[in-house]
Amino acid sequence: MVRAALAAHIPSGARVCVGLSGGVDSSVLLDCVARLQPELRYELGALHVHHGLSPHAGSWARHCQAQCDRLGLALAVHEVEVITRGEGVEAAARHARYAAFARSNADWLLLAHHADDQAETLLHNLLRGAGVKGAAAMPLTRALGAGCPTLLRPMLALRRADLEAYARGHGIDWIEDEANRNPRYARSALRHEILPAMERRWPAAVSTLARAAGLFAEADQLLQEIGAADLRACTCDGALDTAALSRLPAPRARNGLRVWLAGHGIPAPAAQRLDEFLRQSVTADMAQTMEWRCGDRLVFRYQGRLHCLALPAAVPARLAWRGESELDWAGTRIVMRPAQAVGICCQRLQGAQVEFRRRSGGERLRLHGHQHALKQLFQQYGIAPPLRALMPLLYCGDQLVWVPGIGIADDWRTGAAAAGLQPGWDVLHPSRDNALGAAPD
Numbered sequence: 001m002v003r004a005a006l007a008a009h010i011p012s013g014a015r016v017c018v019g020l021s022g023g024v025d026s027s028v029l030l031d032c033v034a035r036l037q038p039e040l041r042y043e044l045g046a047l048h049v050h051h052g053l054s055p056h057a058g059s060w061a062r063h064c065q066a067q068c069d070r071l072g073l074a075l076a077v078h079e080v081e082v083i084t085r086g087e088g089v090e091a092a093a094r095h096a097r098y099a100a101f102a103r104s105n106a107d108w109l110l111l112a113h114h115a116d117d118q119a120e121t122l123l124h125n126l127l128r129g130a131g132v133k134g135a136a137a138m139p140l141t142r143a144l145g146a147g148c149p150t151l152l153r154p155m156l157a158l159r160r161a162d163l164e165a166y167a168r169g170h171g172i173d174w175i176e177d178e179a180n181r182n183p184r185y186a187r188s189a190l191r192h193e194i195l196p197a198m199e200r201r202w203p204a205a206v207s208t209l210a211r212a213a214g215l216f217a218e219a220d221q222l223l224q225e226i227g228a229a230d231l232r233a234c235t236c237d238g239a240l241d242t243a244a245l246s247r248l249p250a251p252r253a254r255n256g257l258r259v260w261l262a263g264h265g266i267p268a269p270a271a272q273r274l275d276e277f278l279r280q281s282v283t284a285d286m287a288q289t290m291e292w293r294c295g296d297r298l299v300f301r302y303q304g305r306l307h308c309l310a311l312p313a314a315v316p317a318r319l320a321w322r323g324e325s326e327l328d329w330a331g332t333r334i335v336m337r338p339a340q341a342v343g344i345c346c347q348r349l350q351g352a353q354v355e356f357r358r359r360s361g362g363e364r365l366r367l368h369g370h371q372h373a374l375k376q377l378f379q380q381y382g383i384a385p386p387l388r389a390l391m392p393l394l395y396c397g398d399q400l401v402w403v404p405g406i407g408i409a410d411d412w413r414t415g416a417a418a419a420g421l422q423p424g425w426d427v428l429h430p431s432r433d434n435a436l437g438a439a440p441d
Contacts, residue, residue, distance in 0.1 A: 002029070002154045005154035010107075015042070015149075016042045016045070016108045017076075020068070021060070025113075025155070029110060029111075033110060046074070046075045049078050049100045054178065056178075067173075076104070078100040101149070107149055108149055114162075115156060116159060116206055118137050118138055119195060122209050123190055124190060132216055135216040136213055138213075140156055157210075159207075224259060230256040231259060231260055236305070239305035239306060242282045245282055253282075266299070281301055284301060298386055302384035303384075316358065317358050319392065321354045321356065327356070329356060329425070334425055339421065342413075345412060345413065345414040346414065348396070349396060356393065359389055367410060369410065377403070392425060
């Protein structure tokens with residue numbers, strides 16, 4: 001089964017890394033993958049995540065190093081800090097572990113989850129109130145993000161007992177994490193108390209639950225496809241039209257909203273919160289602006305559309321421009337493209353103090369022959385309030401020259417046949433990276 005999964009997904013020459021904890025599961029996986037390497041011809045290494053939660057963590061890392069030394073494989077040890085932010089230790093450790101996995105320079109990262117793990121995950125997620133996606137448990141493959149390895153679980157069809165029998169038959173030593181038998185952890189209780197009791201009553205319980213997870217995964221895929229189709233009819237420039245969303249049947253509207261949020265890296269809220277989120281979004285007055293903070297993302301409603309914006313840690317008060325074609329502004333991109341007969345007059349910028357500033361209030365811009373309060377222009381041009389405090393304003397000395405999404409001051413525009421600079425800010429251009437409304441990497 002392991003060979004079939006590897007052959008089906010991993011091309012010859014690919015860089016493969018095994019997530020190695022030193023337990024029986026990952027030790028068996030490492031041995032299998034090492035035995036198959038000459039046939040399938042991939043580059044192979046291993047990665048151990050040192051959580052530092054156990055007094056034995058150092059000896060576990062040394063055990064993993066000894067395993068890799070025996071097989072002639074390189075081992076990378078990533079030390080992580082497990083920080084709980086309103087979540088349990090298990091969840092915090094998992095987040096730290098997957099962050100380490102994402103930093104691997106491999107093409108494929110192999111994890112040793114098996115059918116018993118799949119059954120535990122399904123039950124754990126259902127008991128936490130998960131829907132179809134949660135009931136689908138762990139997928140066979142999953143992308144970890146742009147520039148990150150793809151995750152593969154080649155042992156999902158195998159039972160834990162099969163792996164222990166393999167380890168004993170091949171003389172593989174493994175370590176036991178004492179946390180795996182601590183009943184205070186939900187996973188441990190499921191593994192050592194709940195599932196054994198279920199198997200005494202229903203001997204095929206684990207295999208049946210693992211098979212059910214596969215069926216839920218198919219159902220989730222269908223929901224994703226339906227949601228994507230609905231979103232194509234409800235989106236414009238990456239924003240979600242709440243009026244169009246409200247015309248969908250309630251289950252499809254909820255599903256479409258889940259898919260839209262997931263596209264922005266936002267886990268769907270609990271059912272009750274999602275319903276309230278949807279109700280507020282579709283029933284609010286067209287002119288009403290509403291905001292919801294979702295981790296490092298801001299979802300906001302403006303002029304009847306839902307937008308999603310990645311929130312920067314901080315917006316600089318000032319940023320000097322010294323002729324660069326691109327500048328980083330709080331994680332977004334400002335571009336200054338050479339142009340002819342359009343844009344800002346290059347001649348006027350020569351030798352001047354040019355900088356981008358954060359909005360402070362009271363700004364005015366001369367446009368179409370009149371001085372306008374920037375606040376009024378924002379409303380006229382439909383610039384959403386959350387963007388106004390984030391956007392870079394271009395100044396030459398103390399004169400406001402350019403405002404993204406609005407334009408260039410009258411007396412700073414270049415003339416016919418003269419050289420100019422055409423400024424742009426990616427957040428207001430949905431076709432580019434970091435765009436407002438575009439799904440994050």
